[in-house]
Amino acid sequence: MDLAVVELSRLQFALTAMYHFLFVPLTLGLSFMLVIMESIYVITEREIWRTITRFWARLFGINFVLGVATGLTMEFEFGMNWSYYSHYVGDIFGAPLAIEGLMAFFLEATFVGLMFFGWDKLSKQLHLLVTFLVALGSNLSALWILIANGWMQNPVGSRFNPDTMRMEVVDFYSVLFNPVAQAKFVHTVSAGYVTASVFVLGISAWYLLRGRYTALAKRSLTVAAAFGLASSLSVVVLGDESGYALTDHQKMKLAAIEAMWHTEKAPAGLTLFGLPSVKDRETRYEIKIPYVLGLISTRSLTGQVQGINELVLHAQERIESGKLAYGALEDLKADRANAAARATFEANRSNLGYAMLLKRYVPDPRNATADQVMQAAWDTVPNVPVTFWLFRLMAGLGFFFIGFFALAFYYATVRRFDVKWFLRAAVIIMPLPWLAAEMGWVLAEYGRQPWAIEGVLPTFLGASSLTVAQVWTTIAAFTLLYSALAFIEVRLMLAAIRKGPESKRGRDLASGIEPTDAGYAPLPAE
Known part of the structure; x- marks a missing residue:
């Protein structure tokens, strides 16, 4: 396999996935905010x-x-750029993707039209149900995608079949309730709610700074402050659950995130700051909080977090075992009835990938x-x-959002919608949750390499021939296409934000005035 093709294929998938992930968090969170507003x-x-919704x-x-x-486009890339991957694990990986398309996406796509065009044709309660089903479909889509991704991180419920030379499902229940997938799902959707x-x-603050649609902005800001505070708290709490899942299933990723080169005496400390050196295999100028990493990752004072050096030695042992499995598999190809080869393979099958x-x-x-x-x-x-600093930047933004939403909730509670510095800050920080989400995605995917x-x-080994x-051509094509889509997205969003509510009556309501038979009256406060 040409490693240049592999790296370019990884680059292409990273570019398309990260671009797609700009839209996913907002869809997840905004769908349920619509449910709250319409309720x-x-x-x-x-x-x-109604106007706000x-x-x-x-x-x-x-x-x-x-x-x-x-x-x-991402689903086509599995066949286009990662054909051997699709062949080798398609029986398992394809199932959640198919269910996502059949159950979640069609649920979402079916009811999204009714949500937009059913305002005057459905009752209030029925339209609310439609909006809820759109939100449910959006989040179920994320669930099935993350079940597939969680299996890549922790391949439970599957088994290599030496007769077909492919991975096959042996326990779909384990795939479905994979602890890594469940932890990733709740953490990811919470991050979407924050976004x-x-x-x-941010948009509500922009309206308030300009004195436009103030009735809409104040009410929207209040909903966003309460929903955001709950969501930002859940991101941190559920992130802790993700750390606990790493301890059992992705020990090397956890050690790399902490730049822990040597196994520490339990309970291990959490590194706030340090300068990891790959060359020297040590982390300089460490600032640690005692016991915290051990408590987060093992839920105990006695559980041990293994260091990188020890995990490498363990990987070496698994590679040696895998060589035995590989040799036995080659013997089985020549003679399916070779009982000794099958026994050797069964004893070492879990290490074949190594x-x-x-x-x-x-x-x-x-x-x-040996070298x-x-x-x-x-x-x-x-x-x-990379993993060390990505985690710290992402976690730092997570704690920042808790503080920011707490302040927003306070101002909304005391009806202070005129604090200029806070409103300006709300507009300025709008890109930050997307930045945090992208860092989280890169951390999750980059942290499990080389797998x-x-x-x-x-x-x-998973790339196409x-x-x-050819790969550069598709990268260029996707880049041009996605640049055009980004331009369209920004133009449409800005136009919709500048225009405000669709009808004149809606704009009047959003501005705080209620049209009446006698003229206009101020909208009553809530």
Whole structure:
């Protein structure tokens, strides 16, 4: 396999996935914020809340369409750029994607039209149910995608079949309730809720600074402050659950995130700051909080967090075991009835993927030297400085959002919608949740390298047999297409925000005046 093709294929998938992920968090969060706003309308029967819901639904619709368009191309990439990956694990990985399309996406797509065009054709309660089903479909889509991704991080419920030379499902229940997938799902959707809250808060603050649509802005800001505070707290709490999942299922990723080169005495301390050195295999100028990492990752004072050096030695042992499995598999290819070979394979089958790491250095892993085995063992260590700093930047933004939403909730509670510095800050920080979400995605995917499927299939073996020129062509095409879509998205969003509510009556309500038979009256405070 040409490693240049592999790296370019990784780059292409990263570019398309990260672009698609710009739309996903806002869809997840804004859909449920629409449910909250419309619920208030149904309960209070106040026309202003109908106007508010319809305004934010228009922005949701623009984002939803672009999200669908960019998501479809990613599924084609599995066949285009990662054909061996699709062949090797398609029986397992394809199932959640198919269910996502059949159950979640069609649920979402079916009811999104009714949500937009059913305002005057459905009852208030029925339209609210439709809006809820759109939100449910959006979040179920994320669930099935993250079940598929969680299996890549922790391949439970599956087994390599030496007769078909492919991975196959043996326990779909385990795939479905994979602890890594469940932790990723709740953490990811909570981050989406934070993103939508910052989006609504920022636009509302912009309206208040300009003195436009103040009735809409004040009410939207209040909803965003409350929803955002709850969501930002849940992101941190559920992030702790993700850390706990890493301890059992992705020990190397956890050690790399903490730049922990040596196993510490339990309970390990959490590194706030440090300068990881890959060359020297140590972290300089560490500032640690005692015991915290051990408590987060093991839920105990006695549980141990293994360091990188010890995990590399363990990987070396697994590579040696994998070589035995690989040799036995080759013998089984020649003679399916070879009982000794089958017994050897069964004893070492869980380490077959580790032997595949050697294919980067030698065609037949059985011929690998001790130096090549050690080199492959060190390949199991992801880029430590990158994972170390990505986690700290992401976590720092998470705690910042808690403080910011707490302040927003206070100002909304005391009806202080005229604090200029806070409103300006709300507009300025709008890109930050997207930045945090992208860092989280890169951390999750980059942190499990060199694996496409953790412990099963190295990334470099999963790519298609393409040329460098072919991959560069598709990268250029996607870049041009996505740049055009980004331009369209921004133009449509800005136009919708400048225009405000669709009708004149809606704009009057959003501005705080209620049209009456005798003229105009101020909208009553809530």
